[in-house]
């Protein structure tokens with residue numbers, strides 16, 4: 001059973017000030033979960049979660065996580081700038097990029113972020129770009145083939161563009177050591193949204209074994225192992241979520257089995273979770289504005305795929321609660337749609353829901369990660385606001401909604417912009 005973290009009454013209050021649609025985040029849920037993550041890995045002295053900024057690039061959210069001890073994982077210059085601006089520096093920032101432009105490496109180096117190289121050819125590229133290499137560098141590993149778990153979850157690293165082959169990892173370490181790099185990290189991301197406690201321990205086992213071999217064969221000083229993201233959340237109401245305590249314990253067992261006996265018991269464990277840190281603690285709140293009866297029953301809402309792309313892009317399931325009708329029978333079947341001129345703009349297809357009346361608020365669950373941040377401006381649709389529900393029950397605007405003025409701003413030297421400016425002024429925008 002999925003439960004909304006706000007009530008209809010709360011949303012009625014909030015919408016007096018902030019009209020729908022908006023994403024709302026739950027401070028209490030975010031903080032409690034972050035603490036559970038740190039507790040699960042408290043056995044590892046150097047543990048740090050580098051929150052994947054791309055999941056929810058909002059400074060207020062980032063500061064909440066920073067207060068809980070998190071750093072930031074970035075893969076673009078704007079994410080680096082944002083991390084720096086919220087107060088992170090040096091070892092609190094991981095730069096796990098790929099296909100990286102030179103100026104992004106330059107900036108990462110300038111702010112002292114830990115660089116995680118996606119490819120062996122980037123060693124020379126980095127050297128040409130920044131001159132002397134930093135003391136600490138991480139390399140991203142791709143084992144190729146298939147990655148299978150006992151519950152049937154499978155991913156296909158051999159088909160993914162990231163990371164280096166095993167042979168390249170050894171070559172890269174040797175090259176980097178020759179060039180004066182002193183400390184090393186290993187990183188891998190092998191499967192997405194895994195809803196099983198098995199993923200991290202399995203990945204950790206592979207990386208720990210690789211670390212032992214790399215250390216033995218190249219003499220490299222391995223300081224950290226970065227398990228990256230991929231820990232999932234139960235989007236479906238009947239799915240059981242991950243137990244982070246069990247995951248931490250599973251990683252500990254592998255650590256003690258593989259690393260400790262090799263005298264590598266001081267290696268730090270890093271994670272770069274996005275979805276698990278934020279996913280369940282955000283929701284898209286939208287209002288039913290139209291109902292349509294043709295070959296199927298449609299409910300049109302005031303949000304659309306630009307506010308939440310996952311259903312349109314991957315057919316992803318996002319649970320919907322009709323606020324105020326939490327206990328009503330789900331005896332209607334609807335497609336819930338947005339207004340884009342794209343037929344995939346549907347938040348739900350053939351979904352059993354209570355009877356929806358115009359003006360009802362729909363709480364679309366689990367949009368806290370890869371929700372707002374995957375937005376776009378197709379059809380001239382604007383980005384929504386983001387709100388934070390504080391622990392004390394108050395609501396704070398943490399990003400205002402985009403306006404037509406924002407949307408047109410990049411045209412600014414065209415005569416058309418002057419006309420647009422006039423139109424907006426006439427409409428008090």
Ligand SMILES: *Cc1c(COP(=O)(O)O)cnc(C)c1O
Pocket residue numbers: 052054055073075096189192193228229230231272273274275276369
């Ligand atoms: C996207 C990404 C993450 C976060 O993934 P989640 O599945 O949201 O936990 C972490 N690291 C890297 C390099 C990524 O690209």
